[in-house]
Amino acid sequence: MQVEKPVNPWLRQALELGPPILFFLAYMRFQDASWTIGGRDYDGFILVTAGFVPLLLLSMAVLWKLTGKISRLQVFTAVMVVVFGGLTVWLNDERFFKMKTTLVYGFFAVTLGIGLLRGQGWLKVLMGEMLPMTDRGWLILSRRIALAFAVMAVANEVVWRTQSTEFWVTFETFGLPAFLFAAFMAQAKLLERESLSAGGDGTGGPAA
Known part of the structure; x- marks a missing residue:
């Protein structure tokens, strides 16, 4: 390792x-x-x-x-x-470079989705050392972030096909990262509730 x-x-x-x-x-x-x-x-x-x-x-x-x-x-x-x-x-x-963003975020969404179908929160593999959480917490977080990635993939596809290249460059550079940052920031309560350091045991209600 x-x-x-x-x-x-x-x-x-x-x-x-x-x-x-x-x-x-x-x-x-x-x-x-x-x-x-x-x-x-x-x-x-x-x-x-x-x-x-x-x-x-x-x-x-x-x-x-x-x-x-x-x-x-x-x-x-x-x-x-x-x-x-x-x-x-x-x-x-230029269409190939624009499609790349859709495929990257789509891949992340599908990969996390496969883990969820197996009952596993695969975000833990990437972020487990930074965010010590219960397995239940990782399942919930993986589900929410998978949805965020799916939204980003769809949004990128719509934007590059309907807007100017200048708009897409701005959207891809600032809009999508800002959305992902906001999606993670919105999980503050989940991270606090399911944190192992805070004594979370994964029994605080149904997964959402």
Whole structure:
């Protein structure tokens, strides 16, 4: 089992949030630009995507080097970014990168759903060390976060198909993370009730 080394929280935030924020800023700067490379015309979104992929991989590699740990969730996200970012650049079609977000959140929702069908709260595998809770608590939290991921996947699909690229970039960079943060913050009472450190025993009523 990997043991995570301590790292400055500000540095961690910079490595985790830096790439998407830089993607947003770069797109806002170059969205109306175009380049001709190898006889093909590429707009700003395509070129910014081409820069985002190695930047994300570099930030993950640095974080892995510093902490000595990388999660399966991070690996999966990186693979999806490489595959769909690569398709976006190769085929000169921004739709692939936009669909990536739907597939990532959809995958998380389906994976948690499979665990719930087996009577297991699989969020515990990813967050158990940070949030010591009863098994009942993990079941409830997994159910709620699976629903949040499903909502995010559907929302992304609707937005990228109906709104402008500029709107989608803003929504994907700030809107979806803010929604997920709010979804976790809304679980404060559950975390308090089911916390092992607070003496939770998982018998505080029906799972919801």
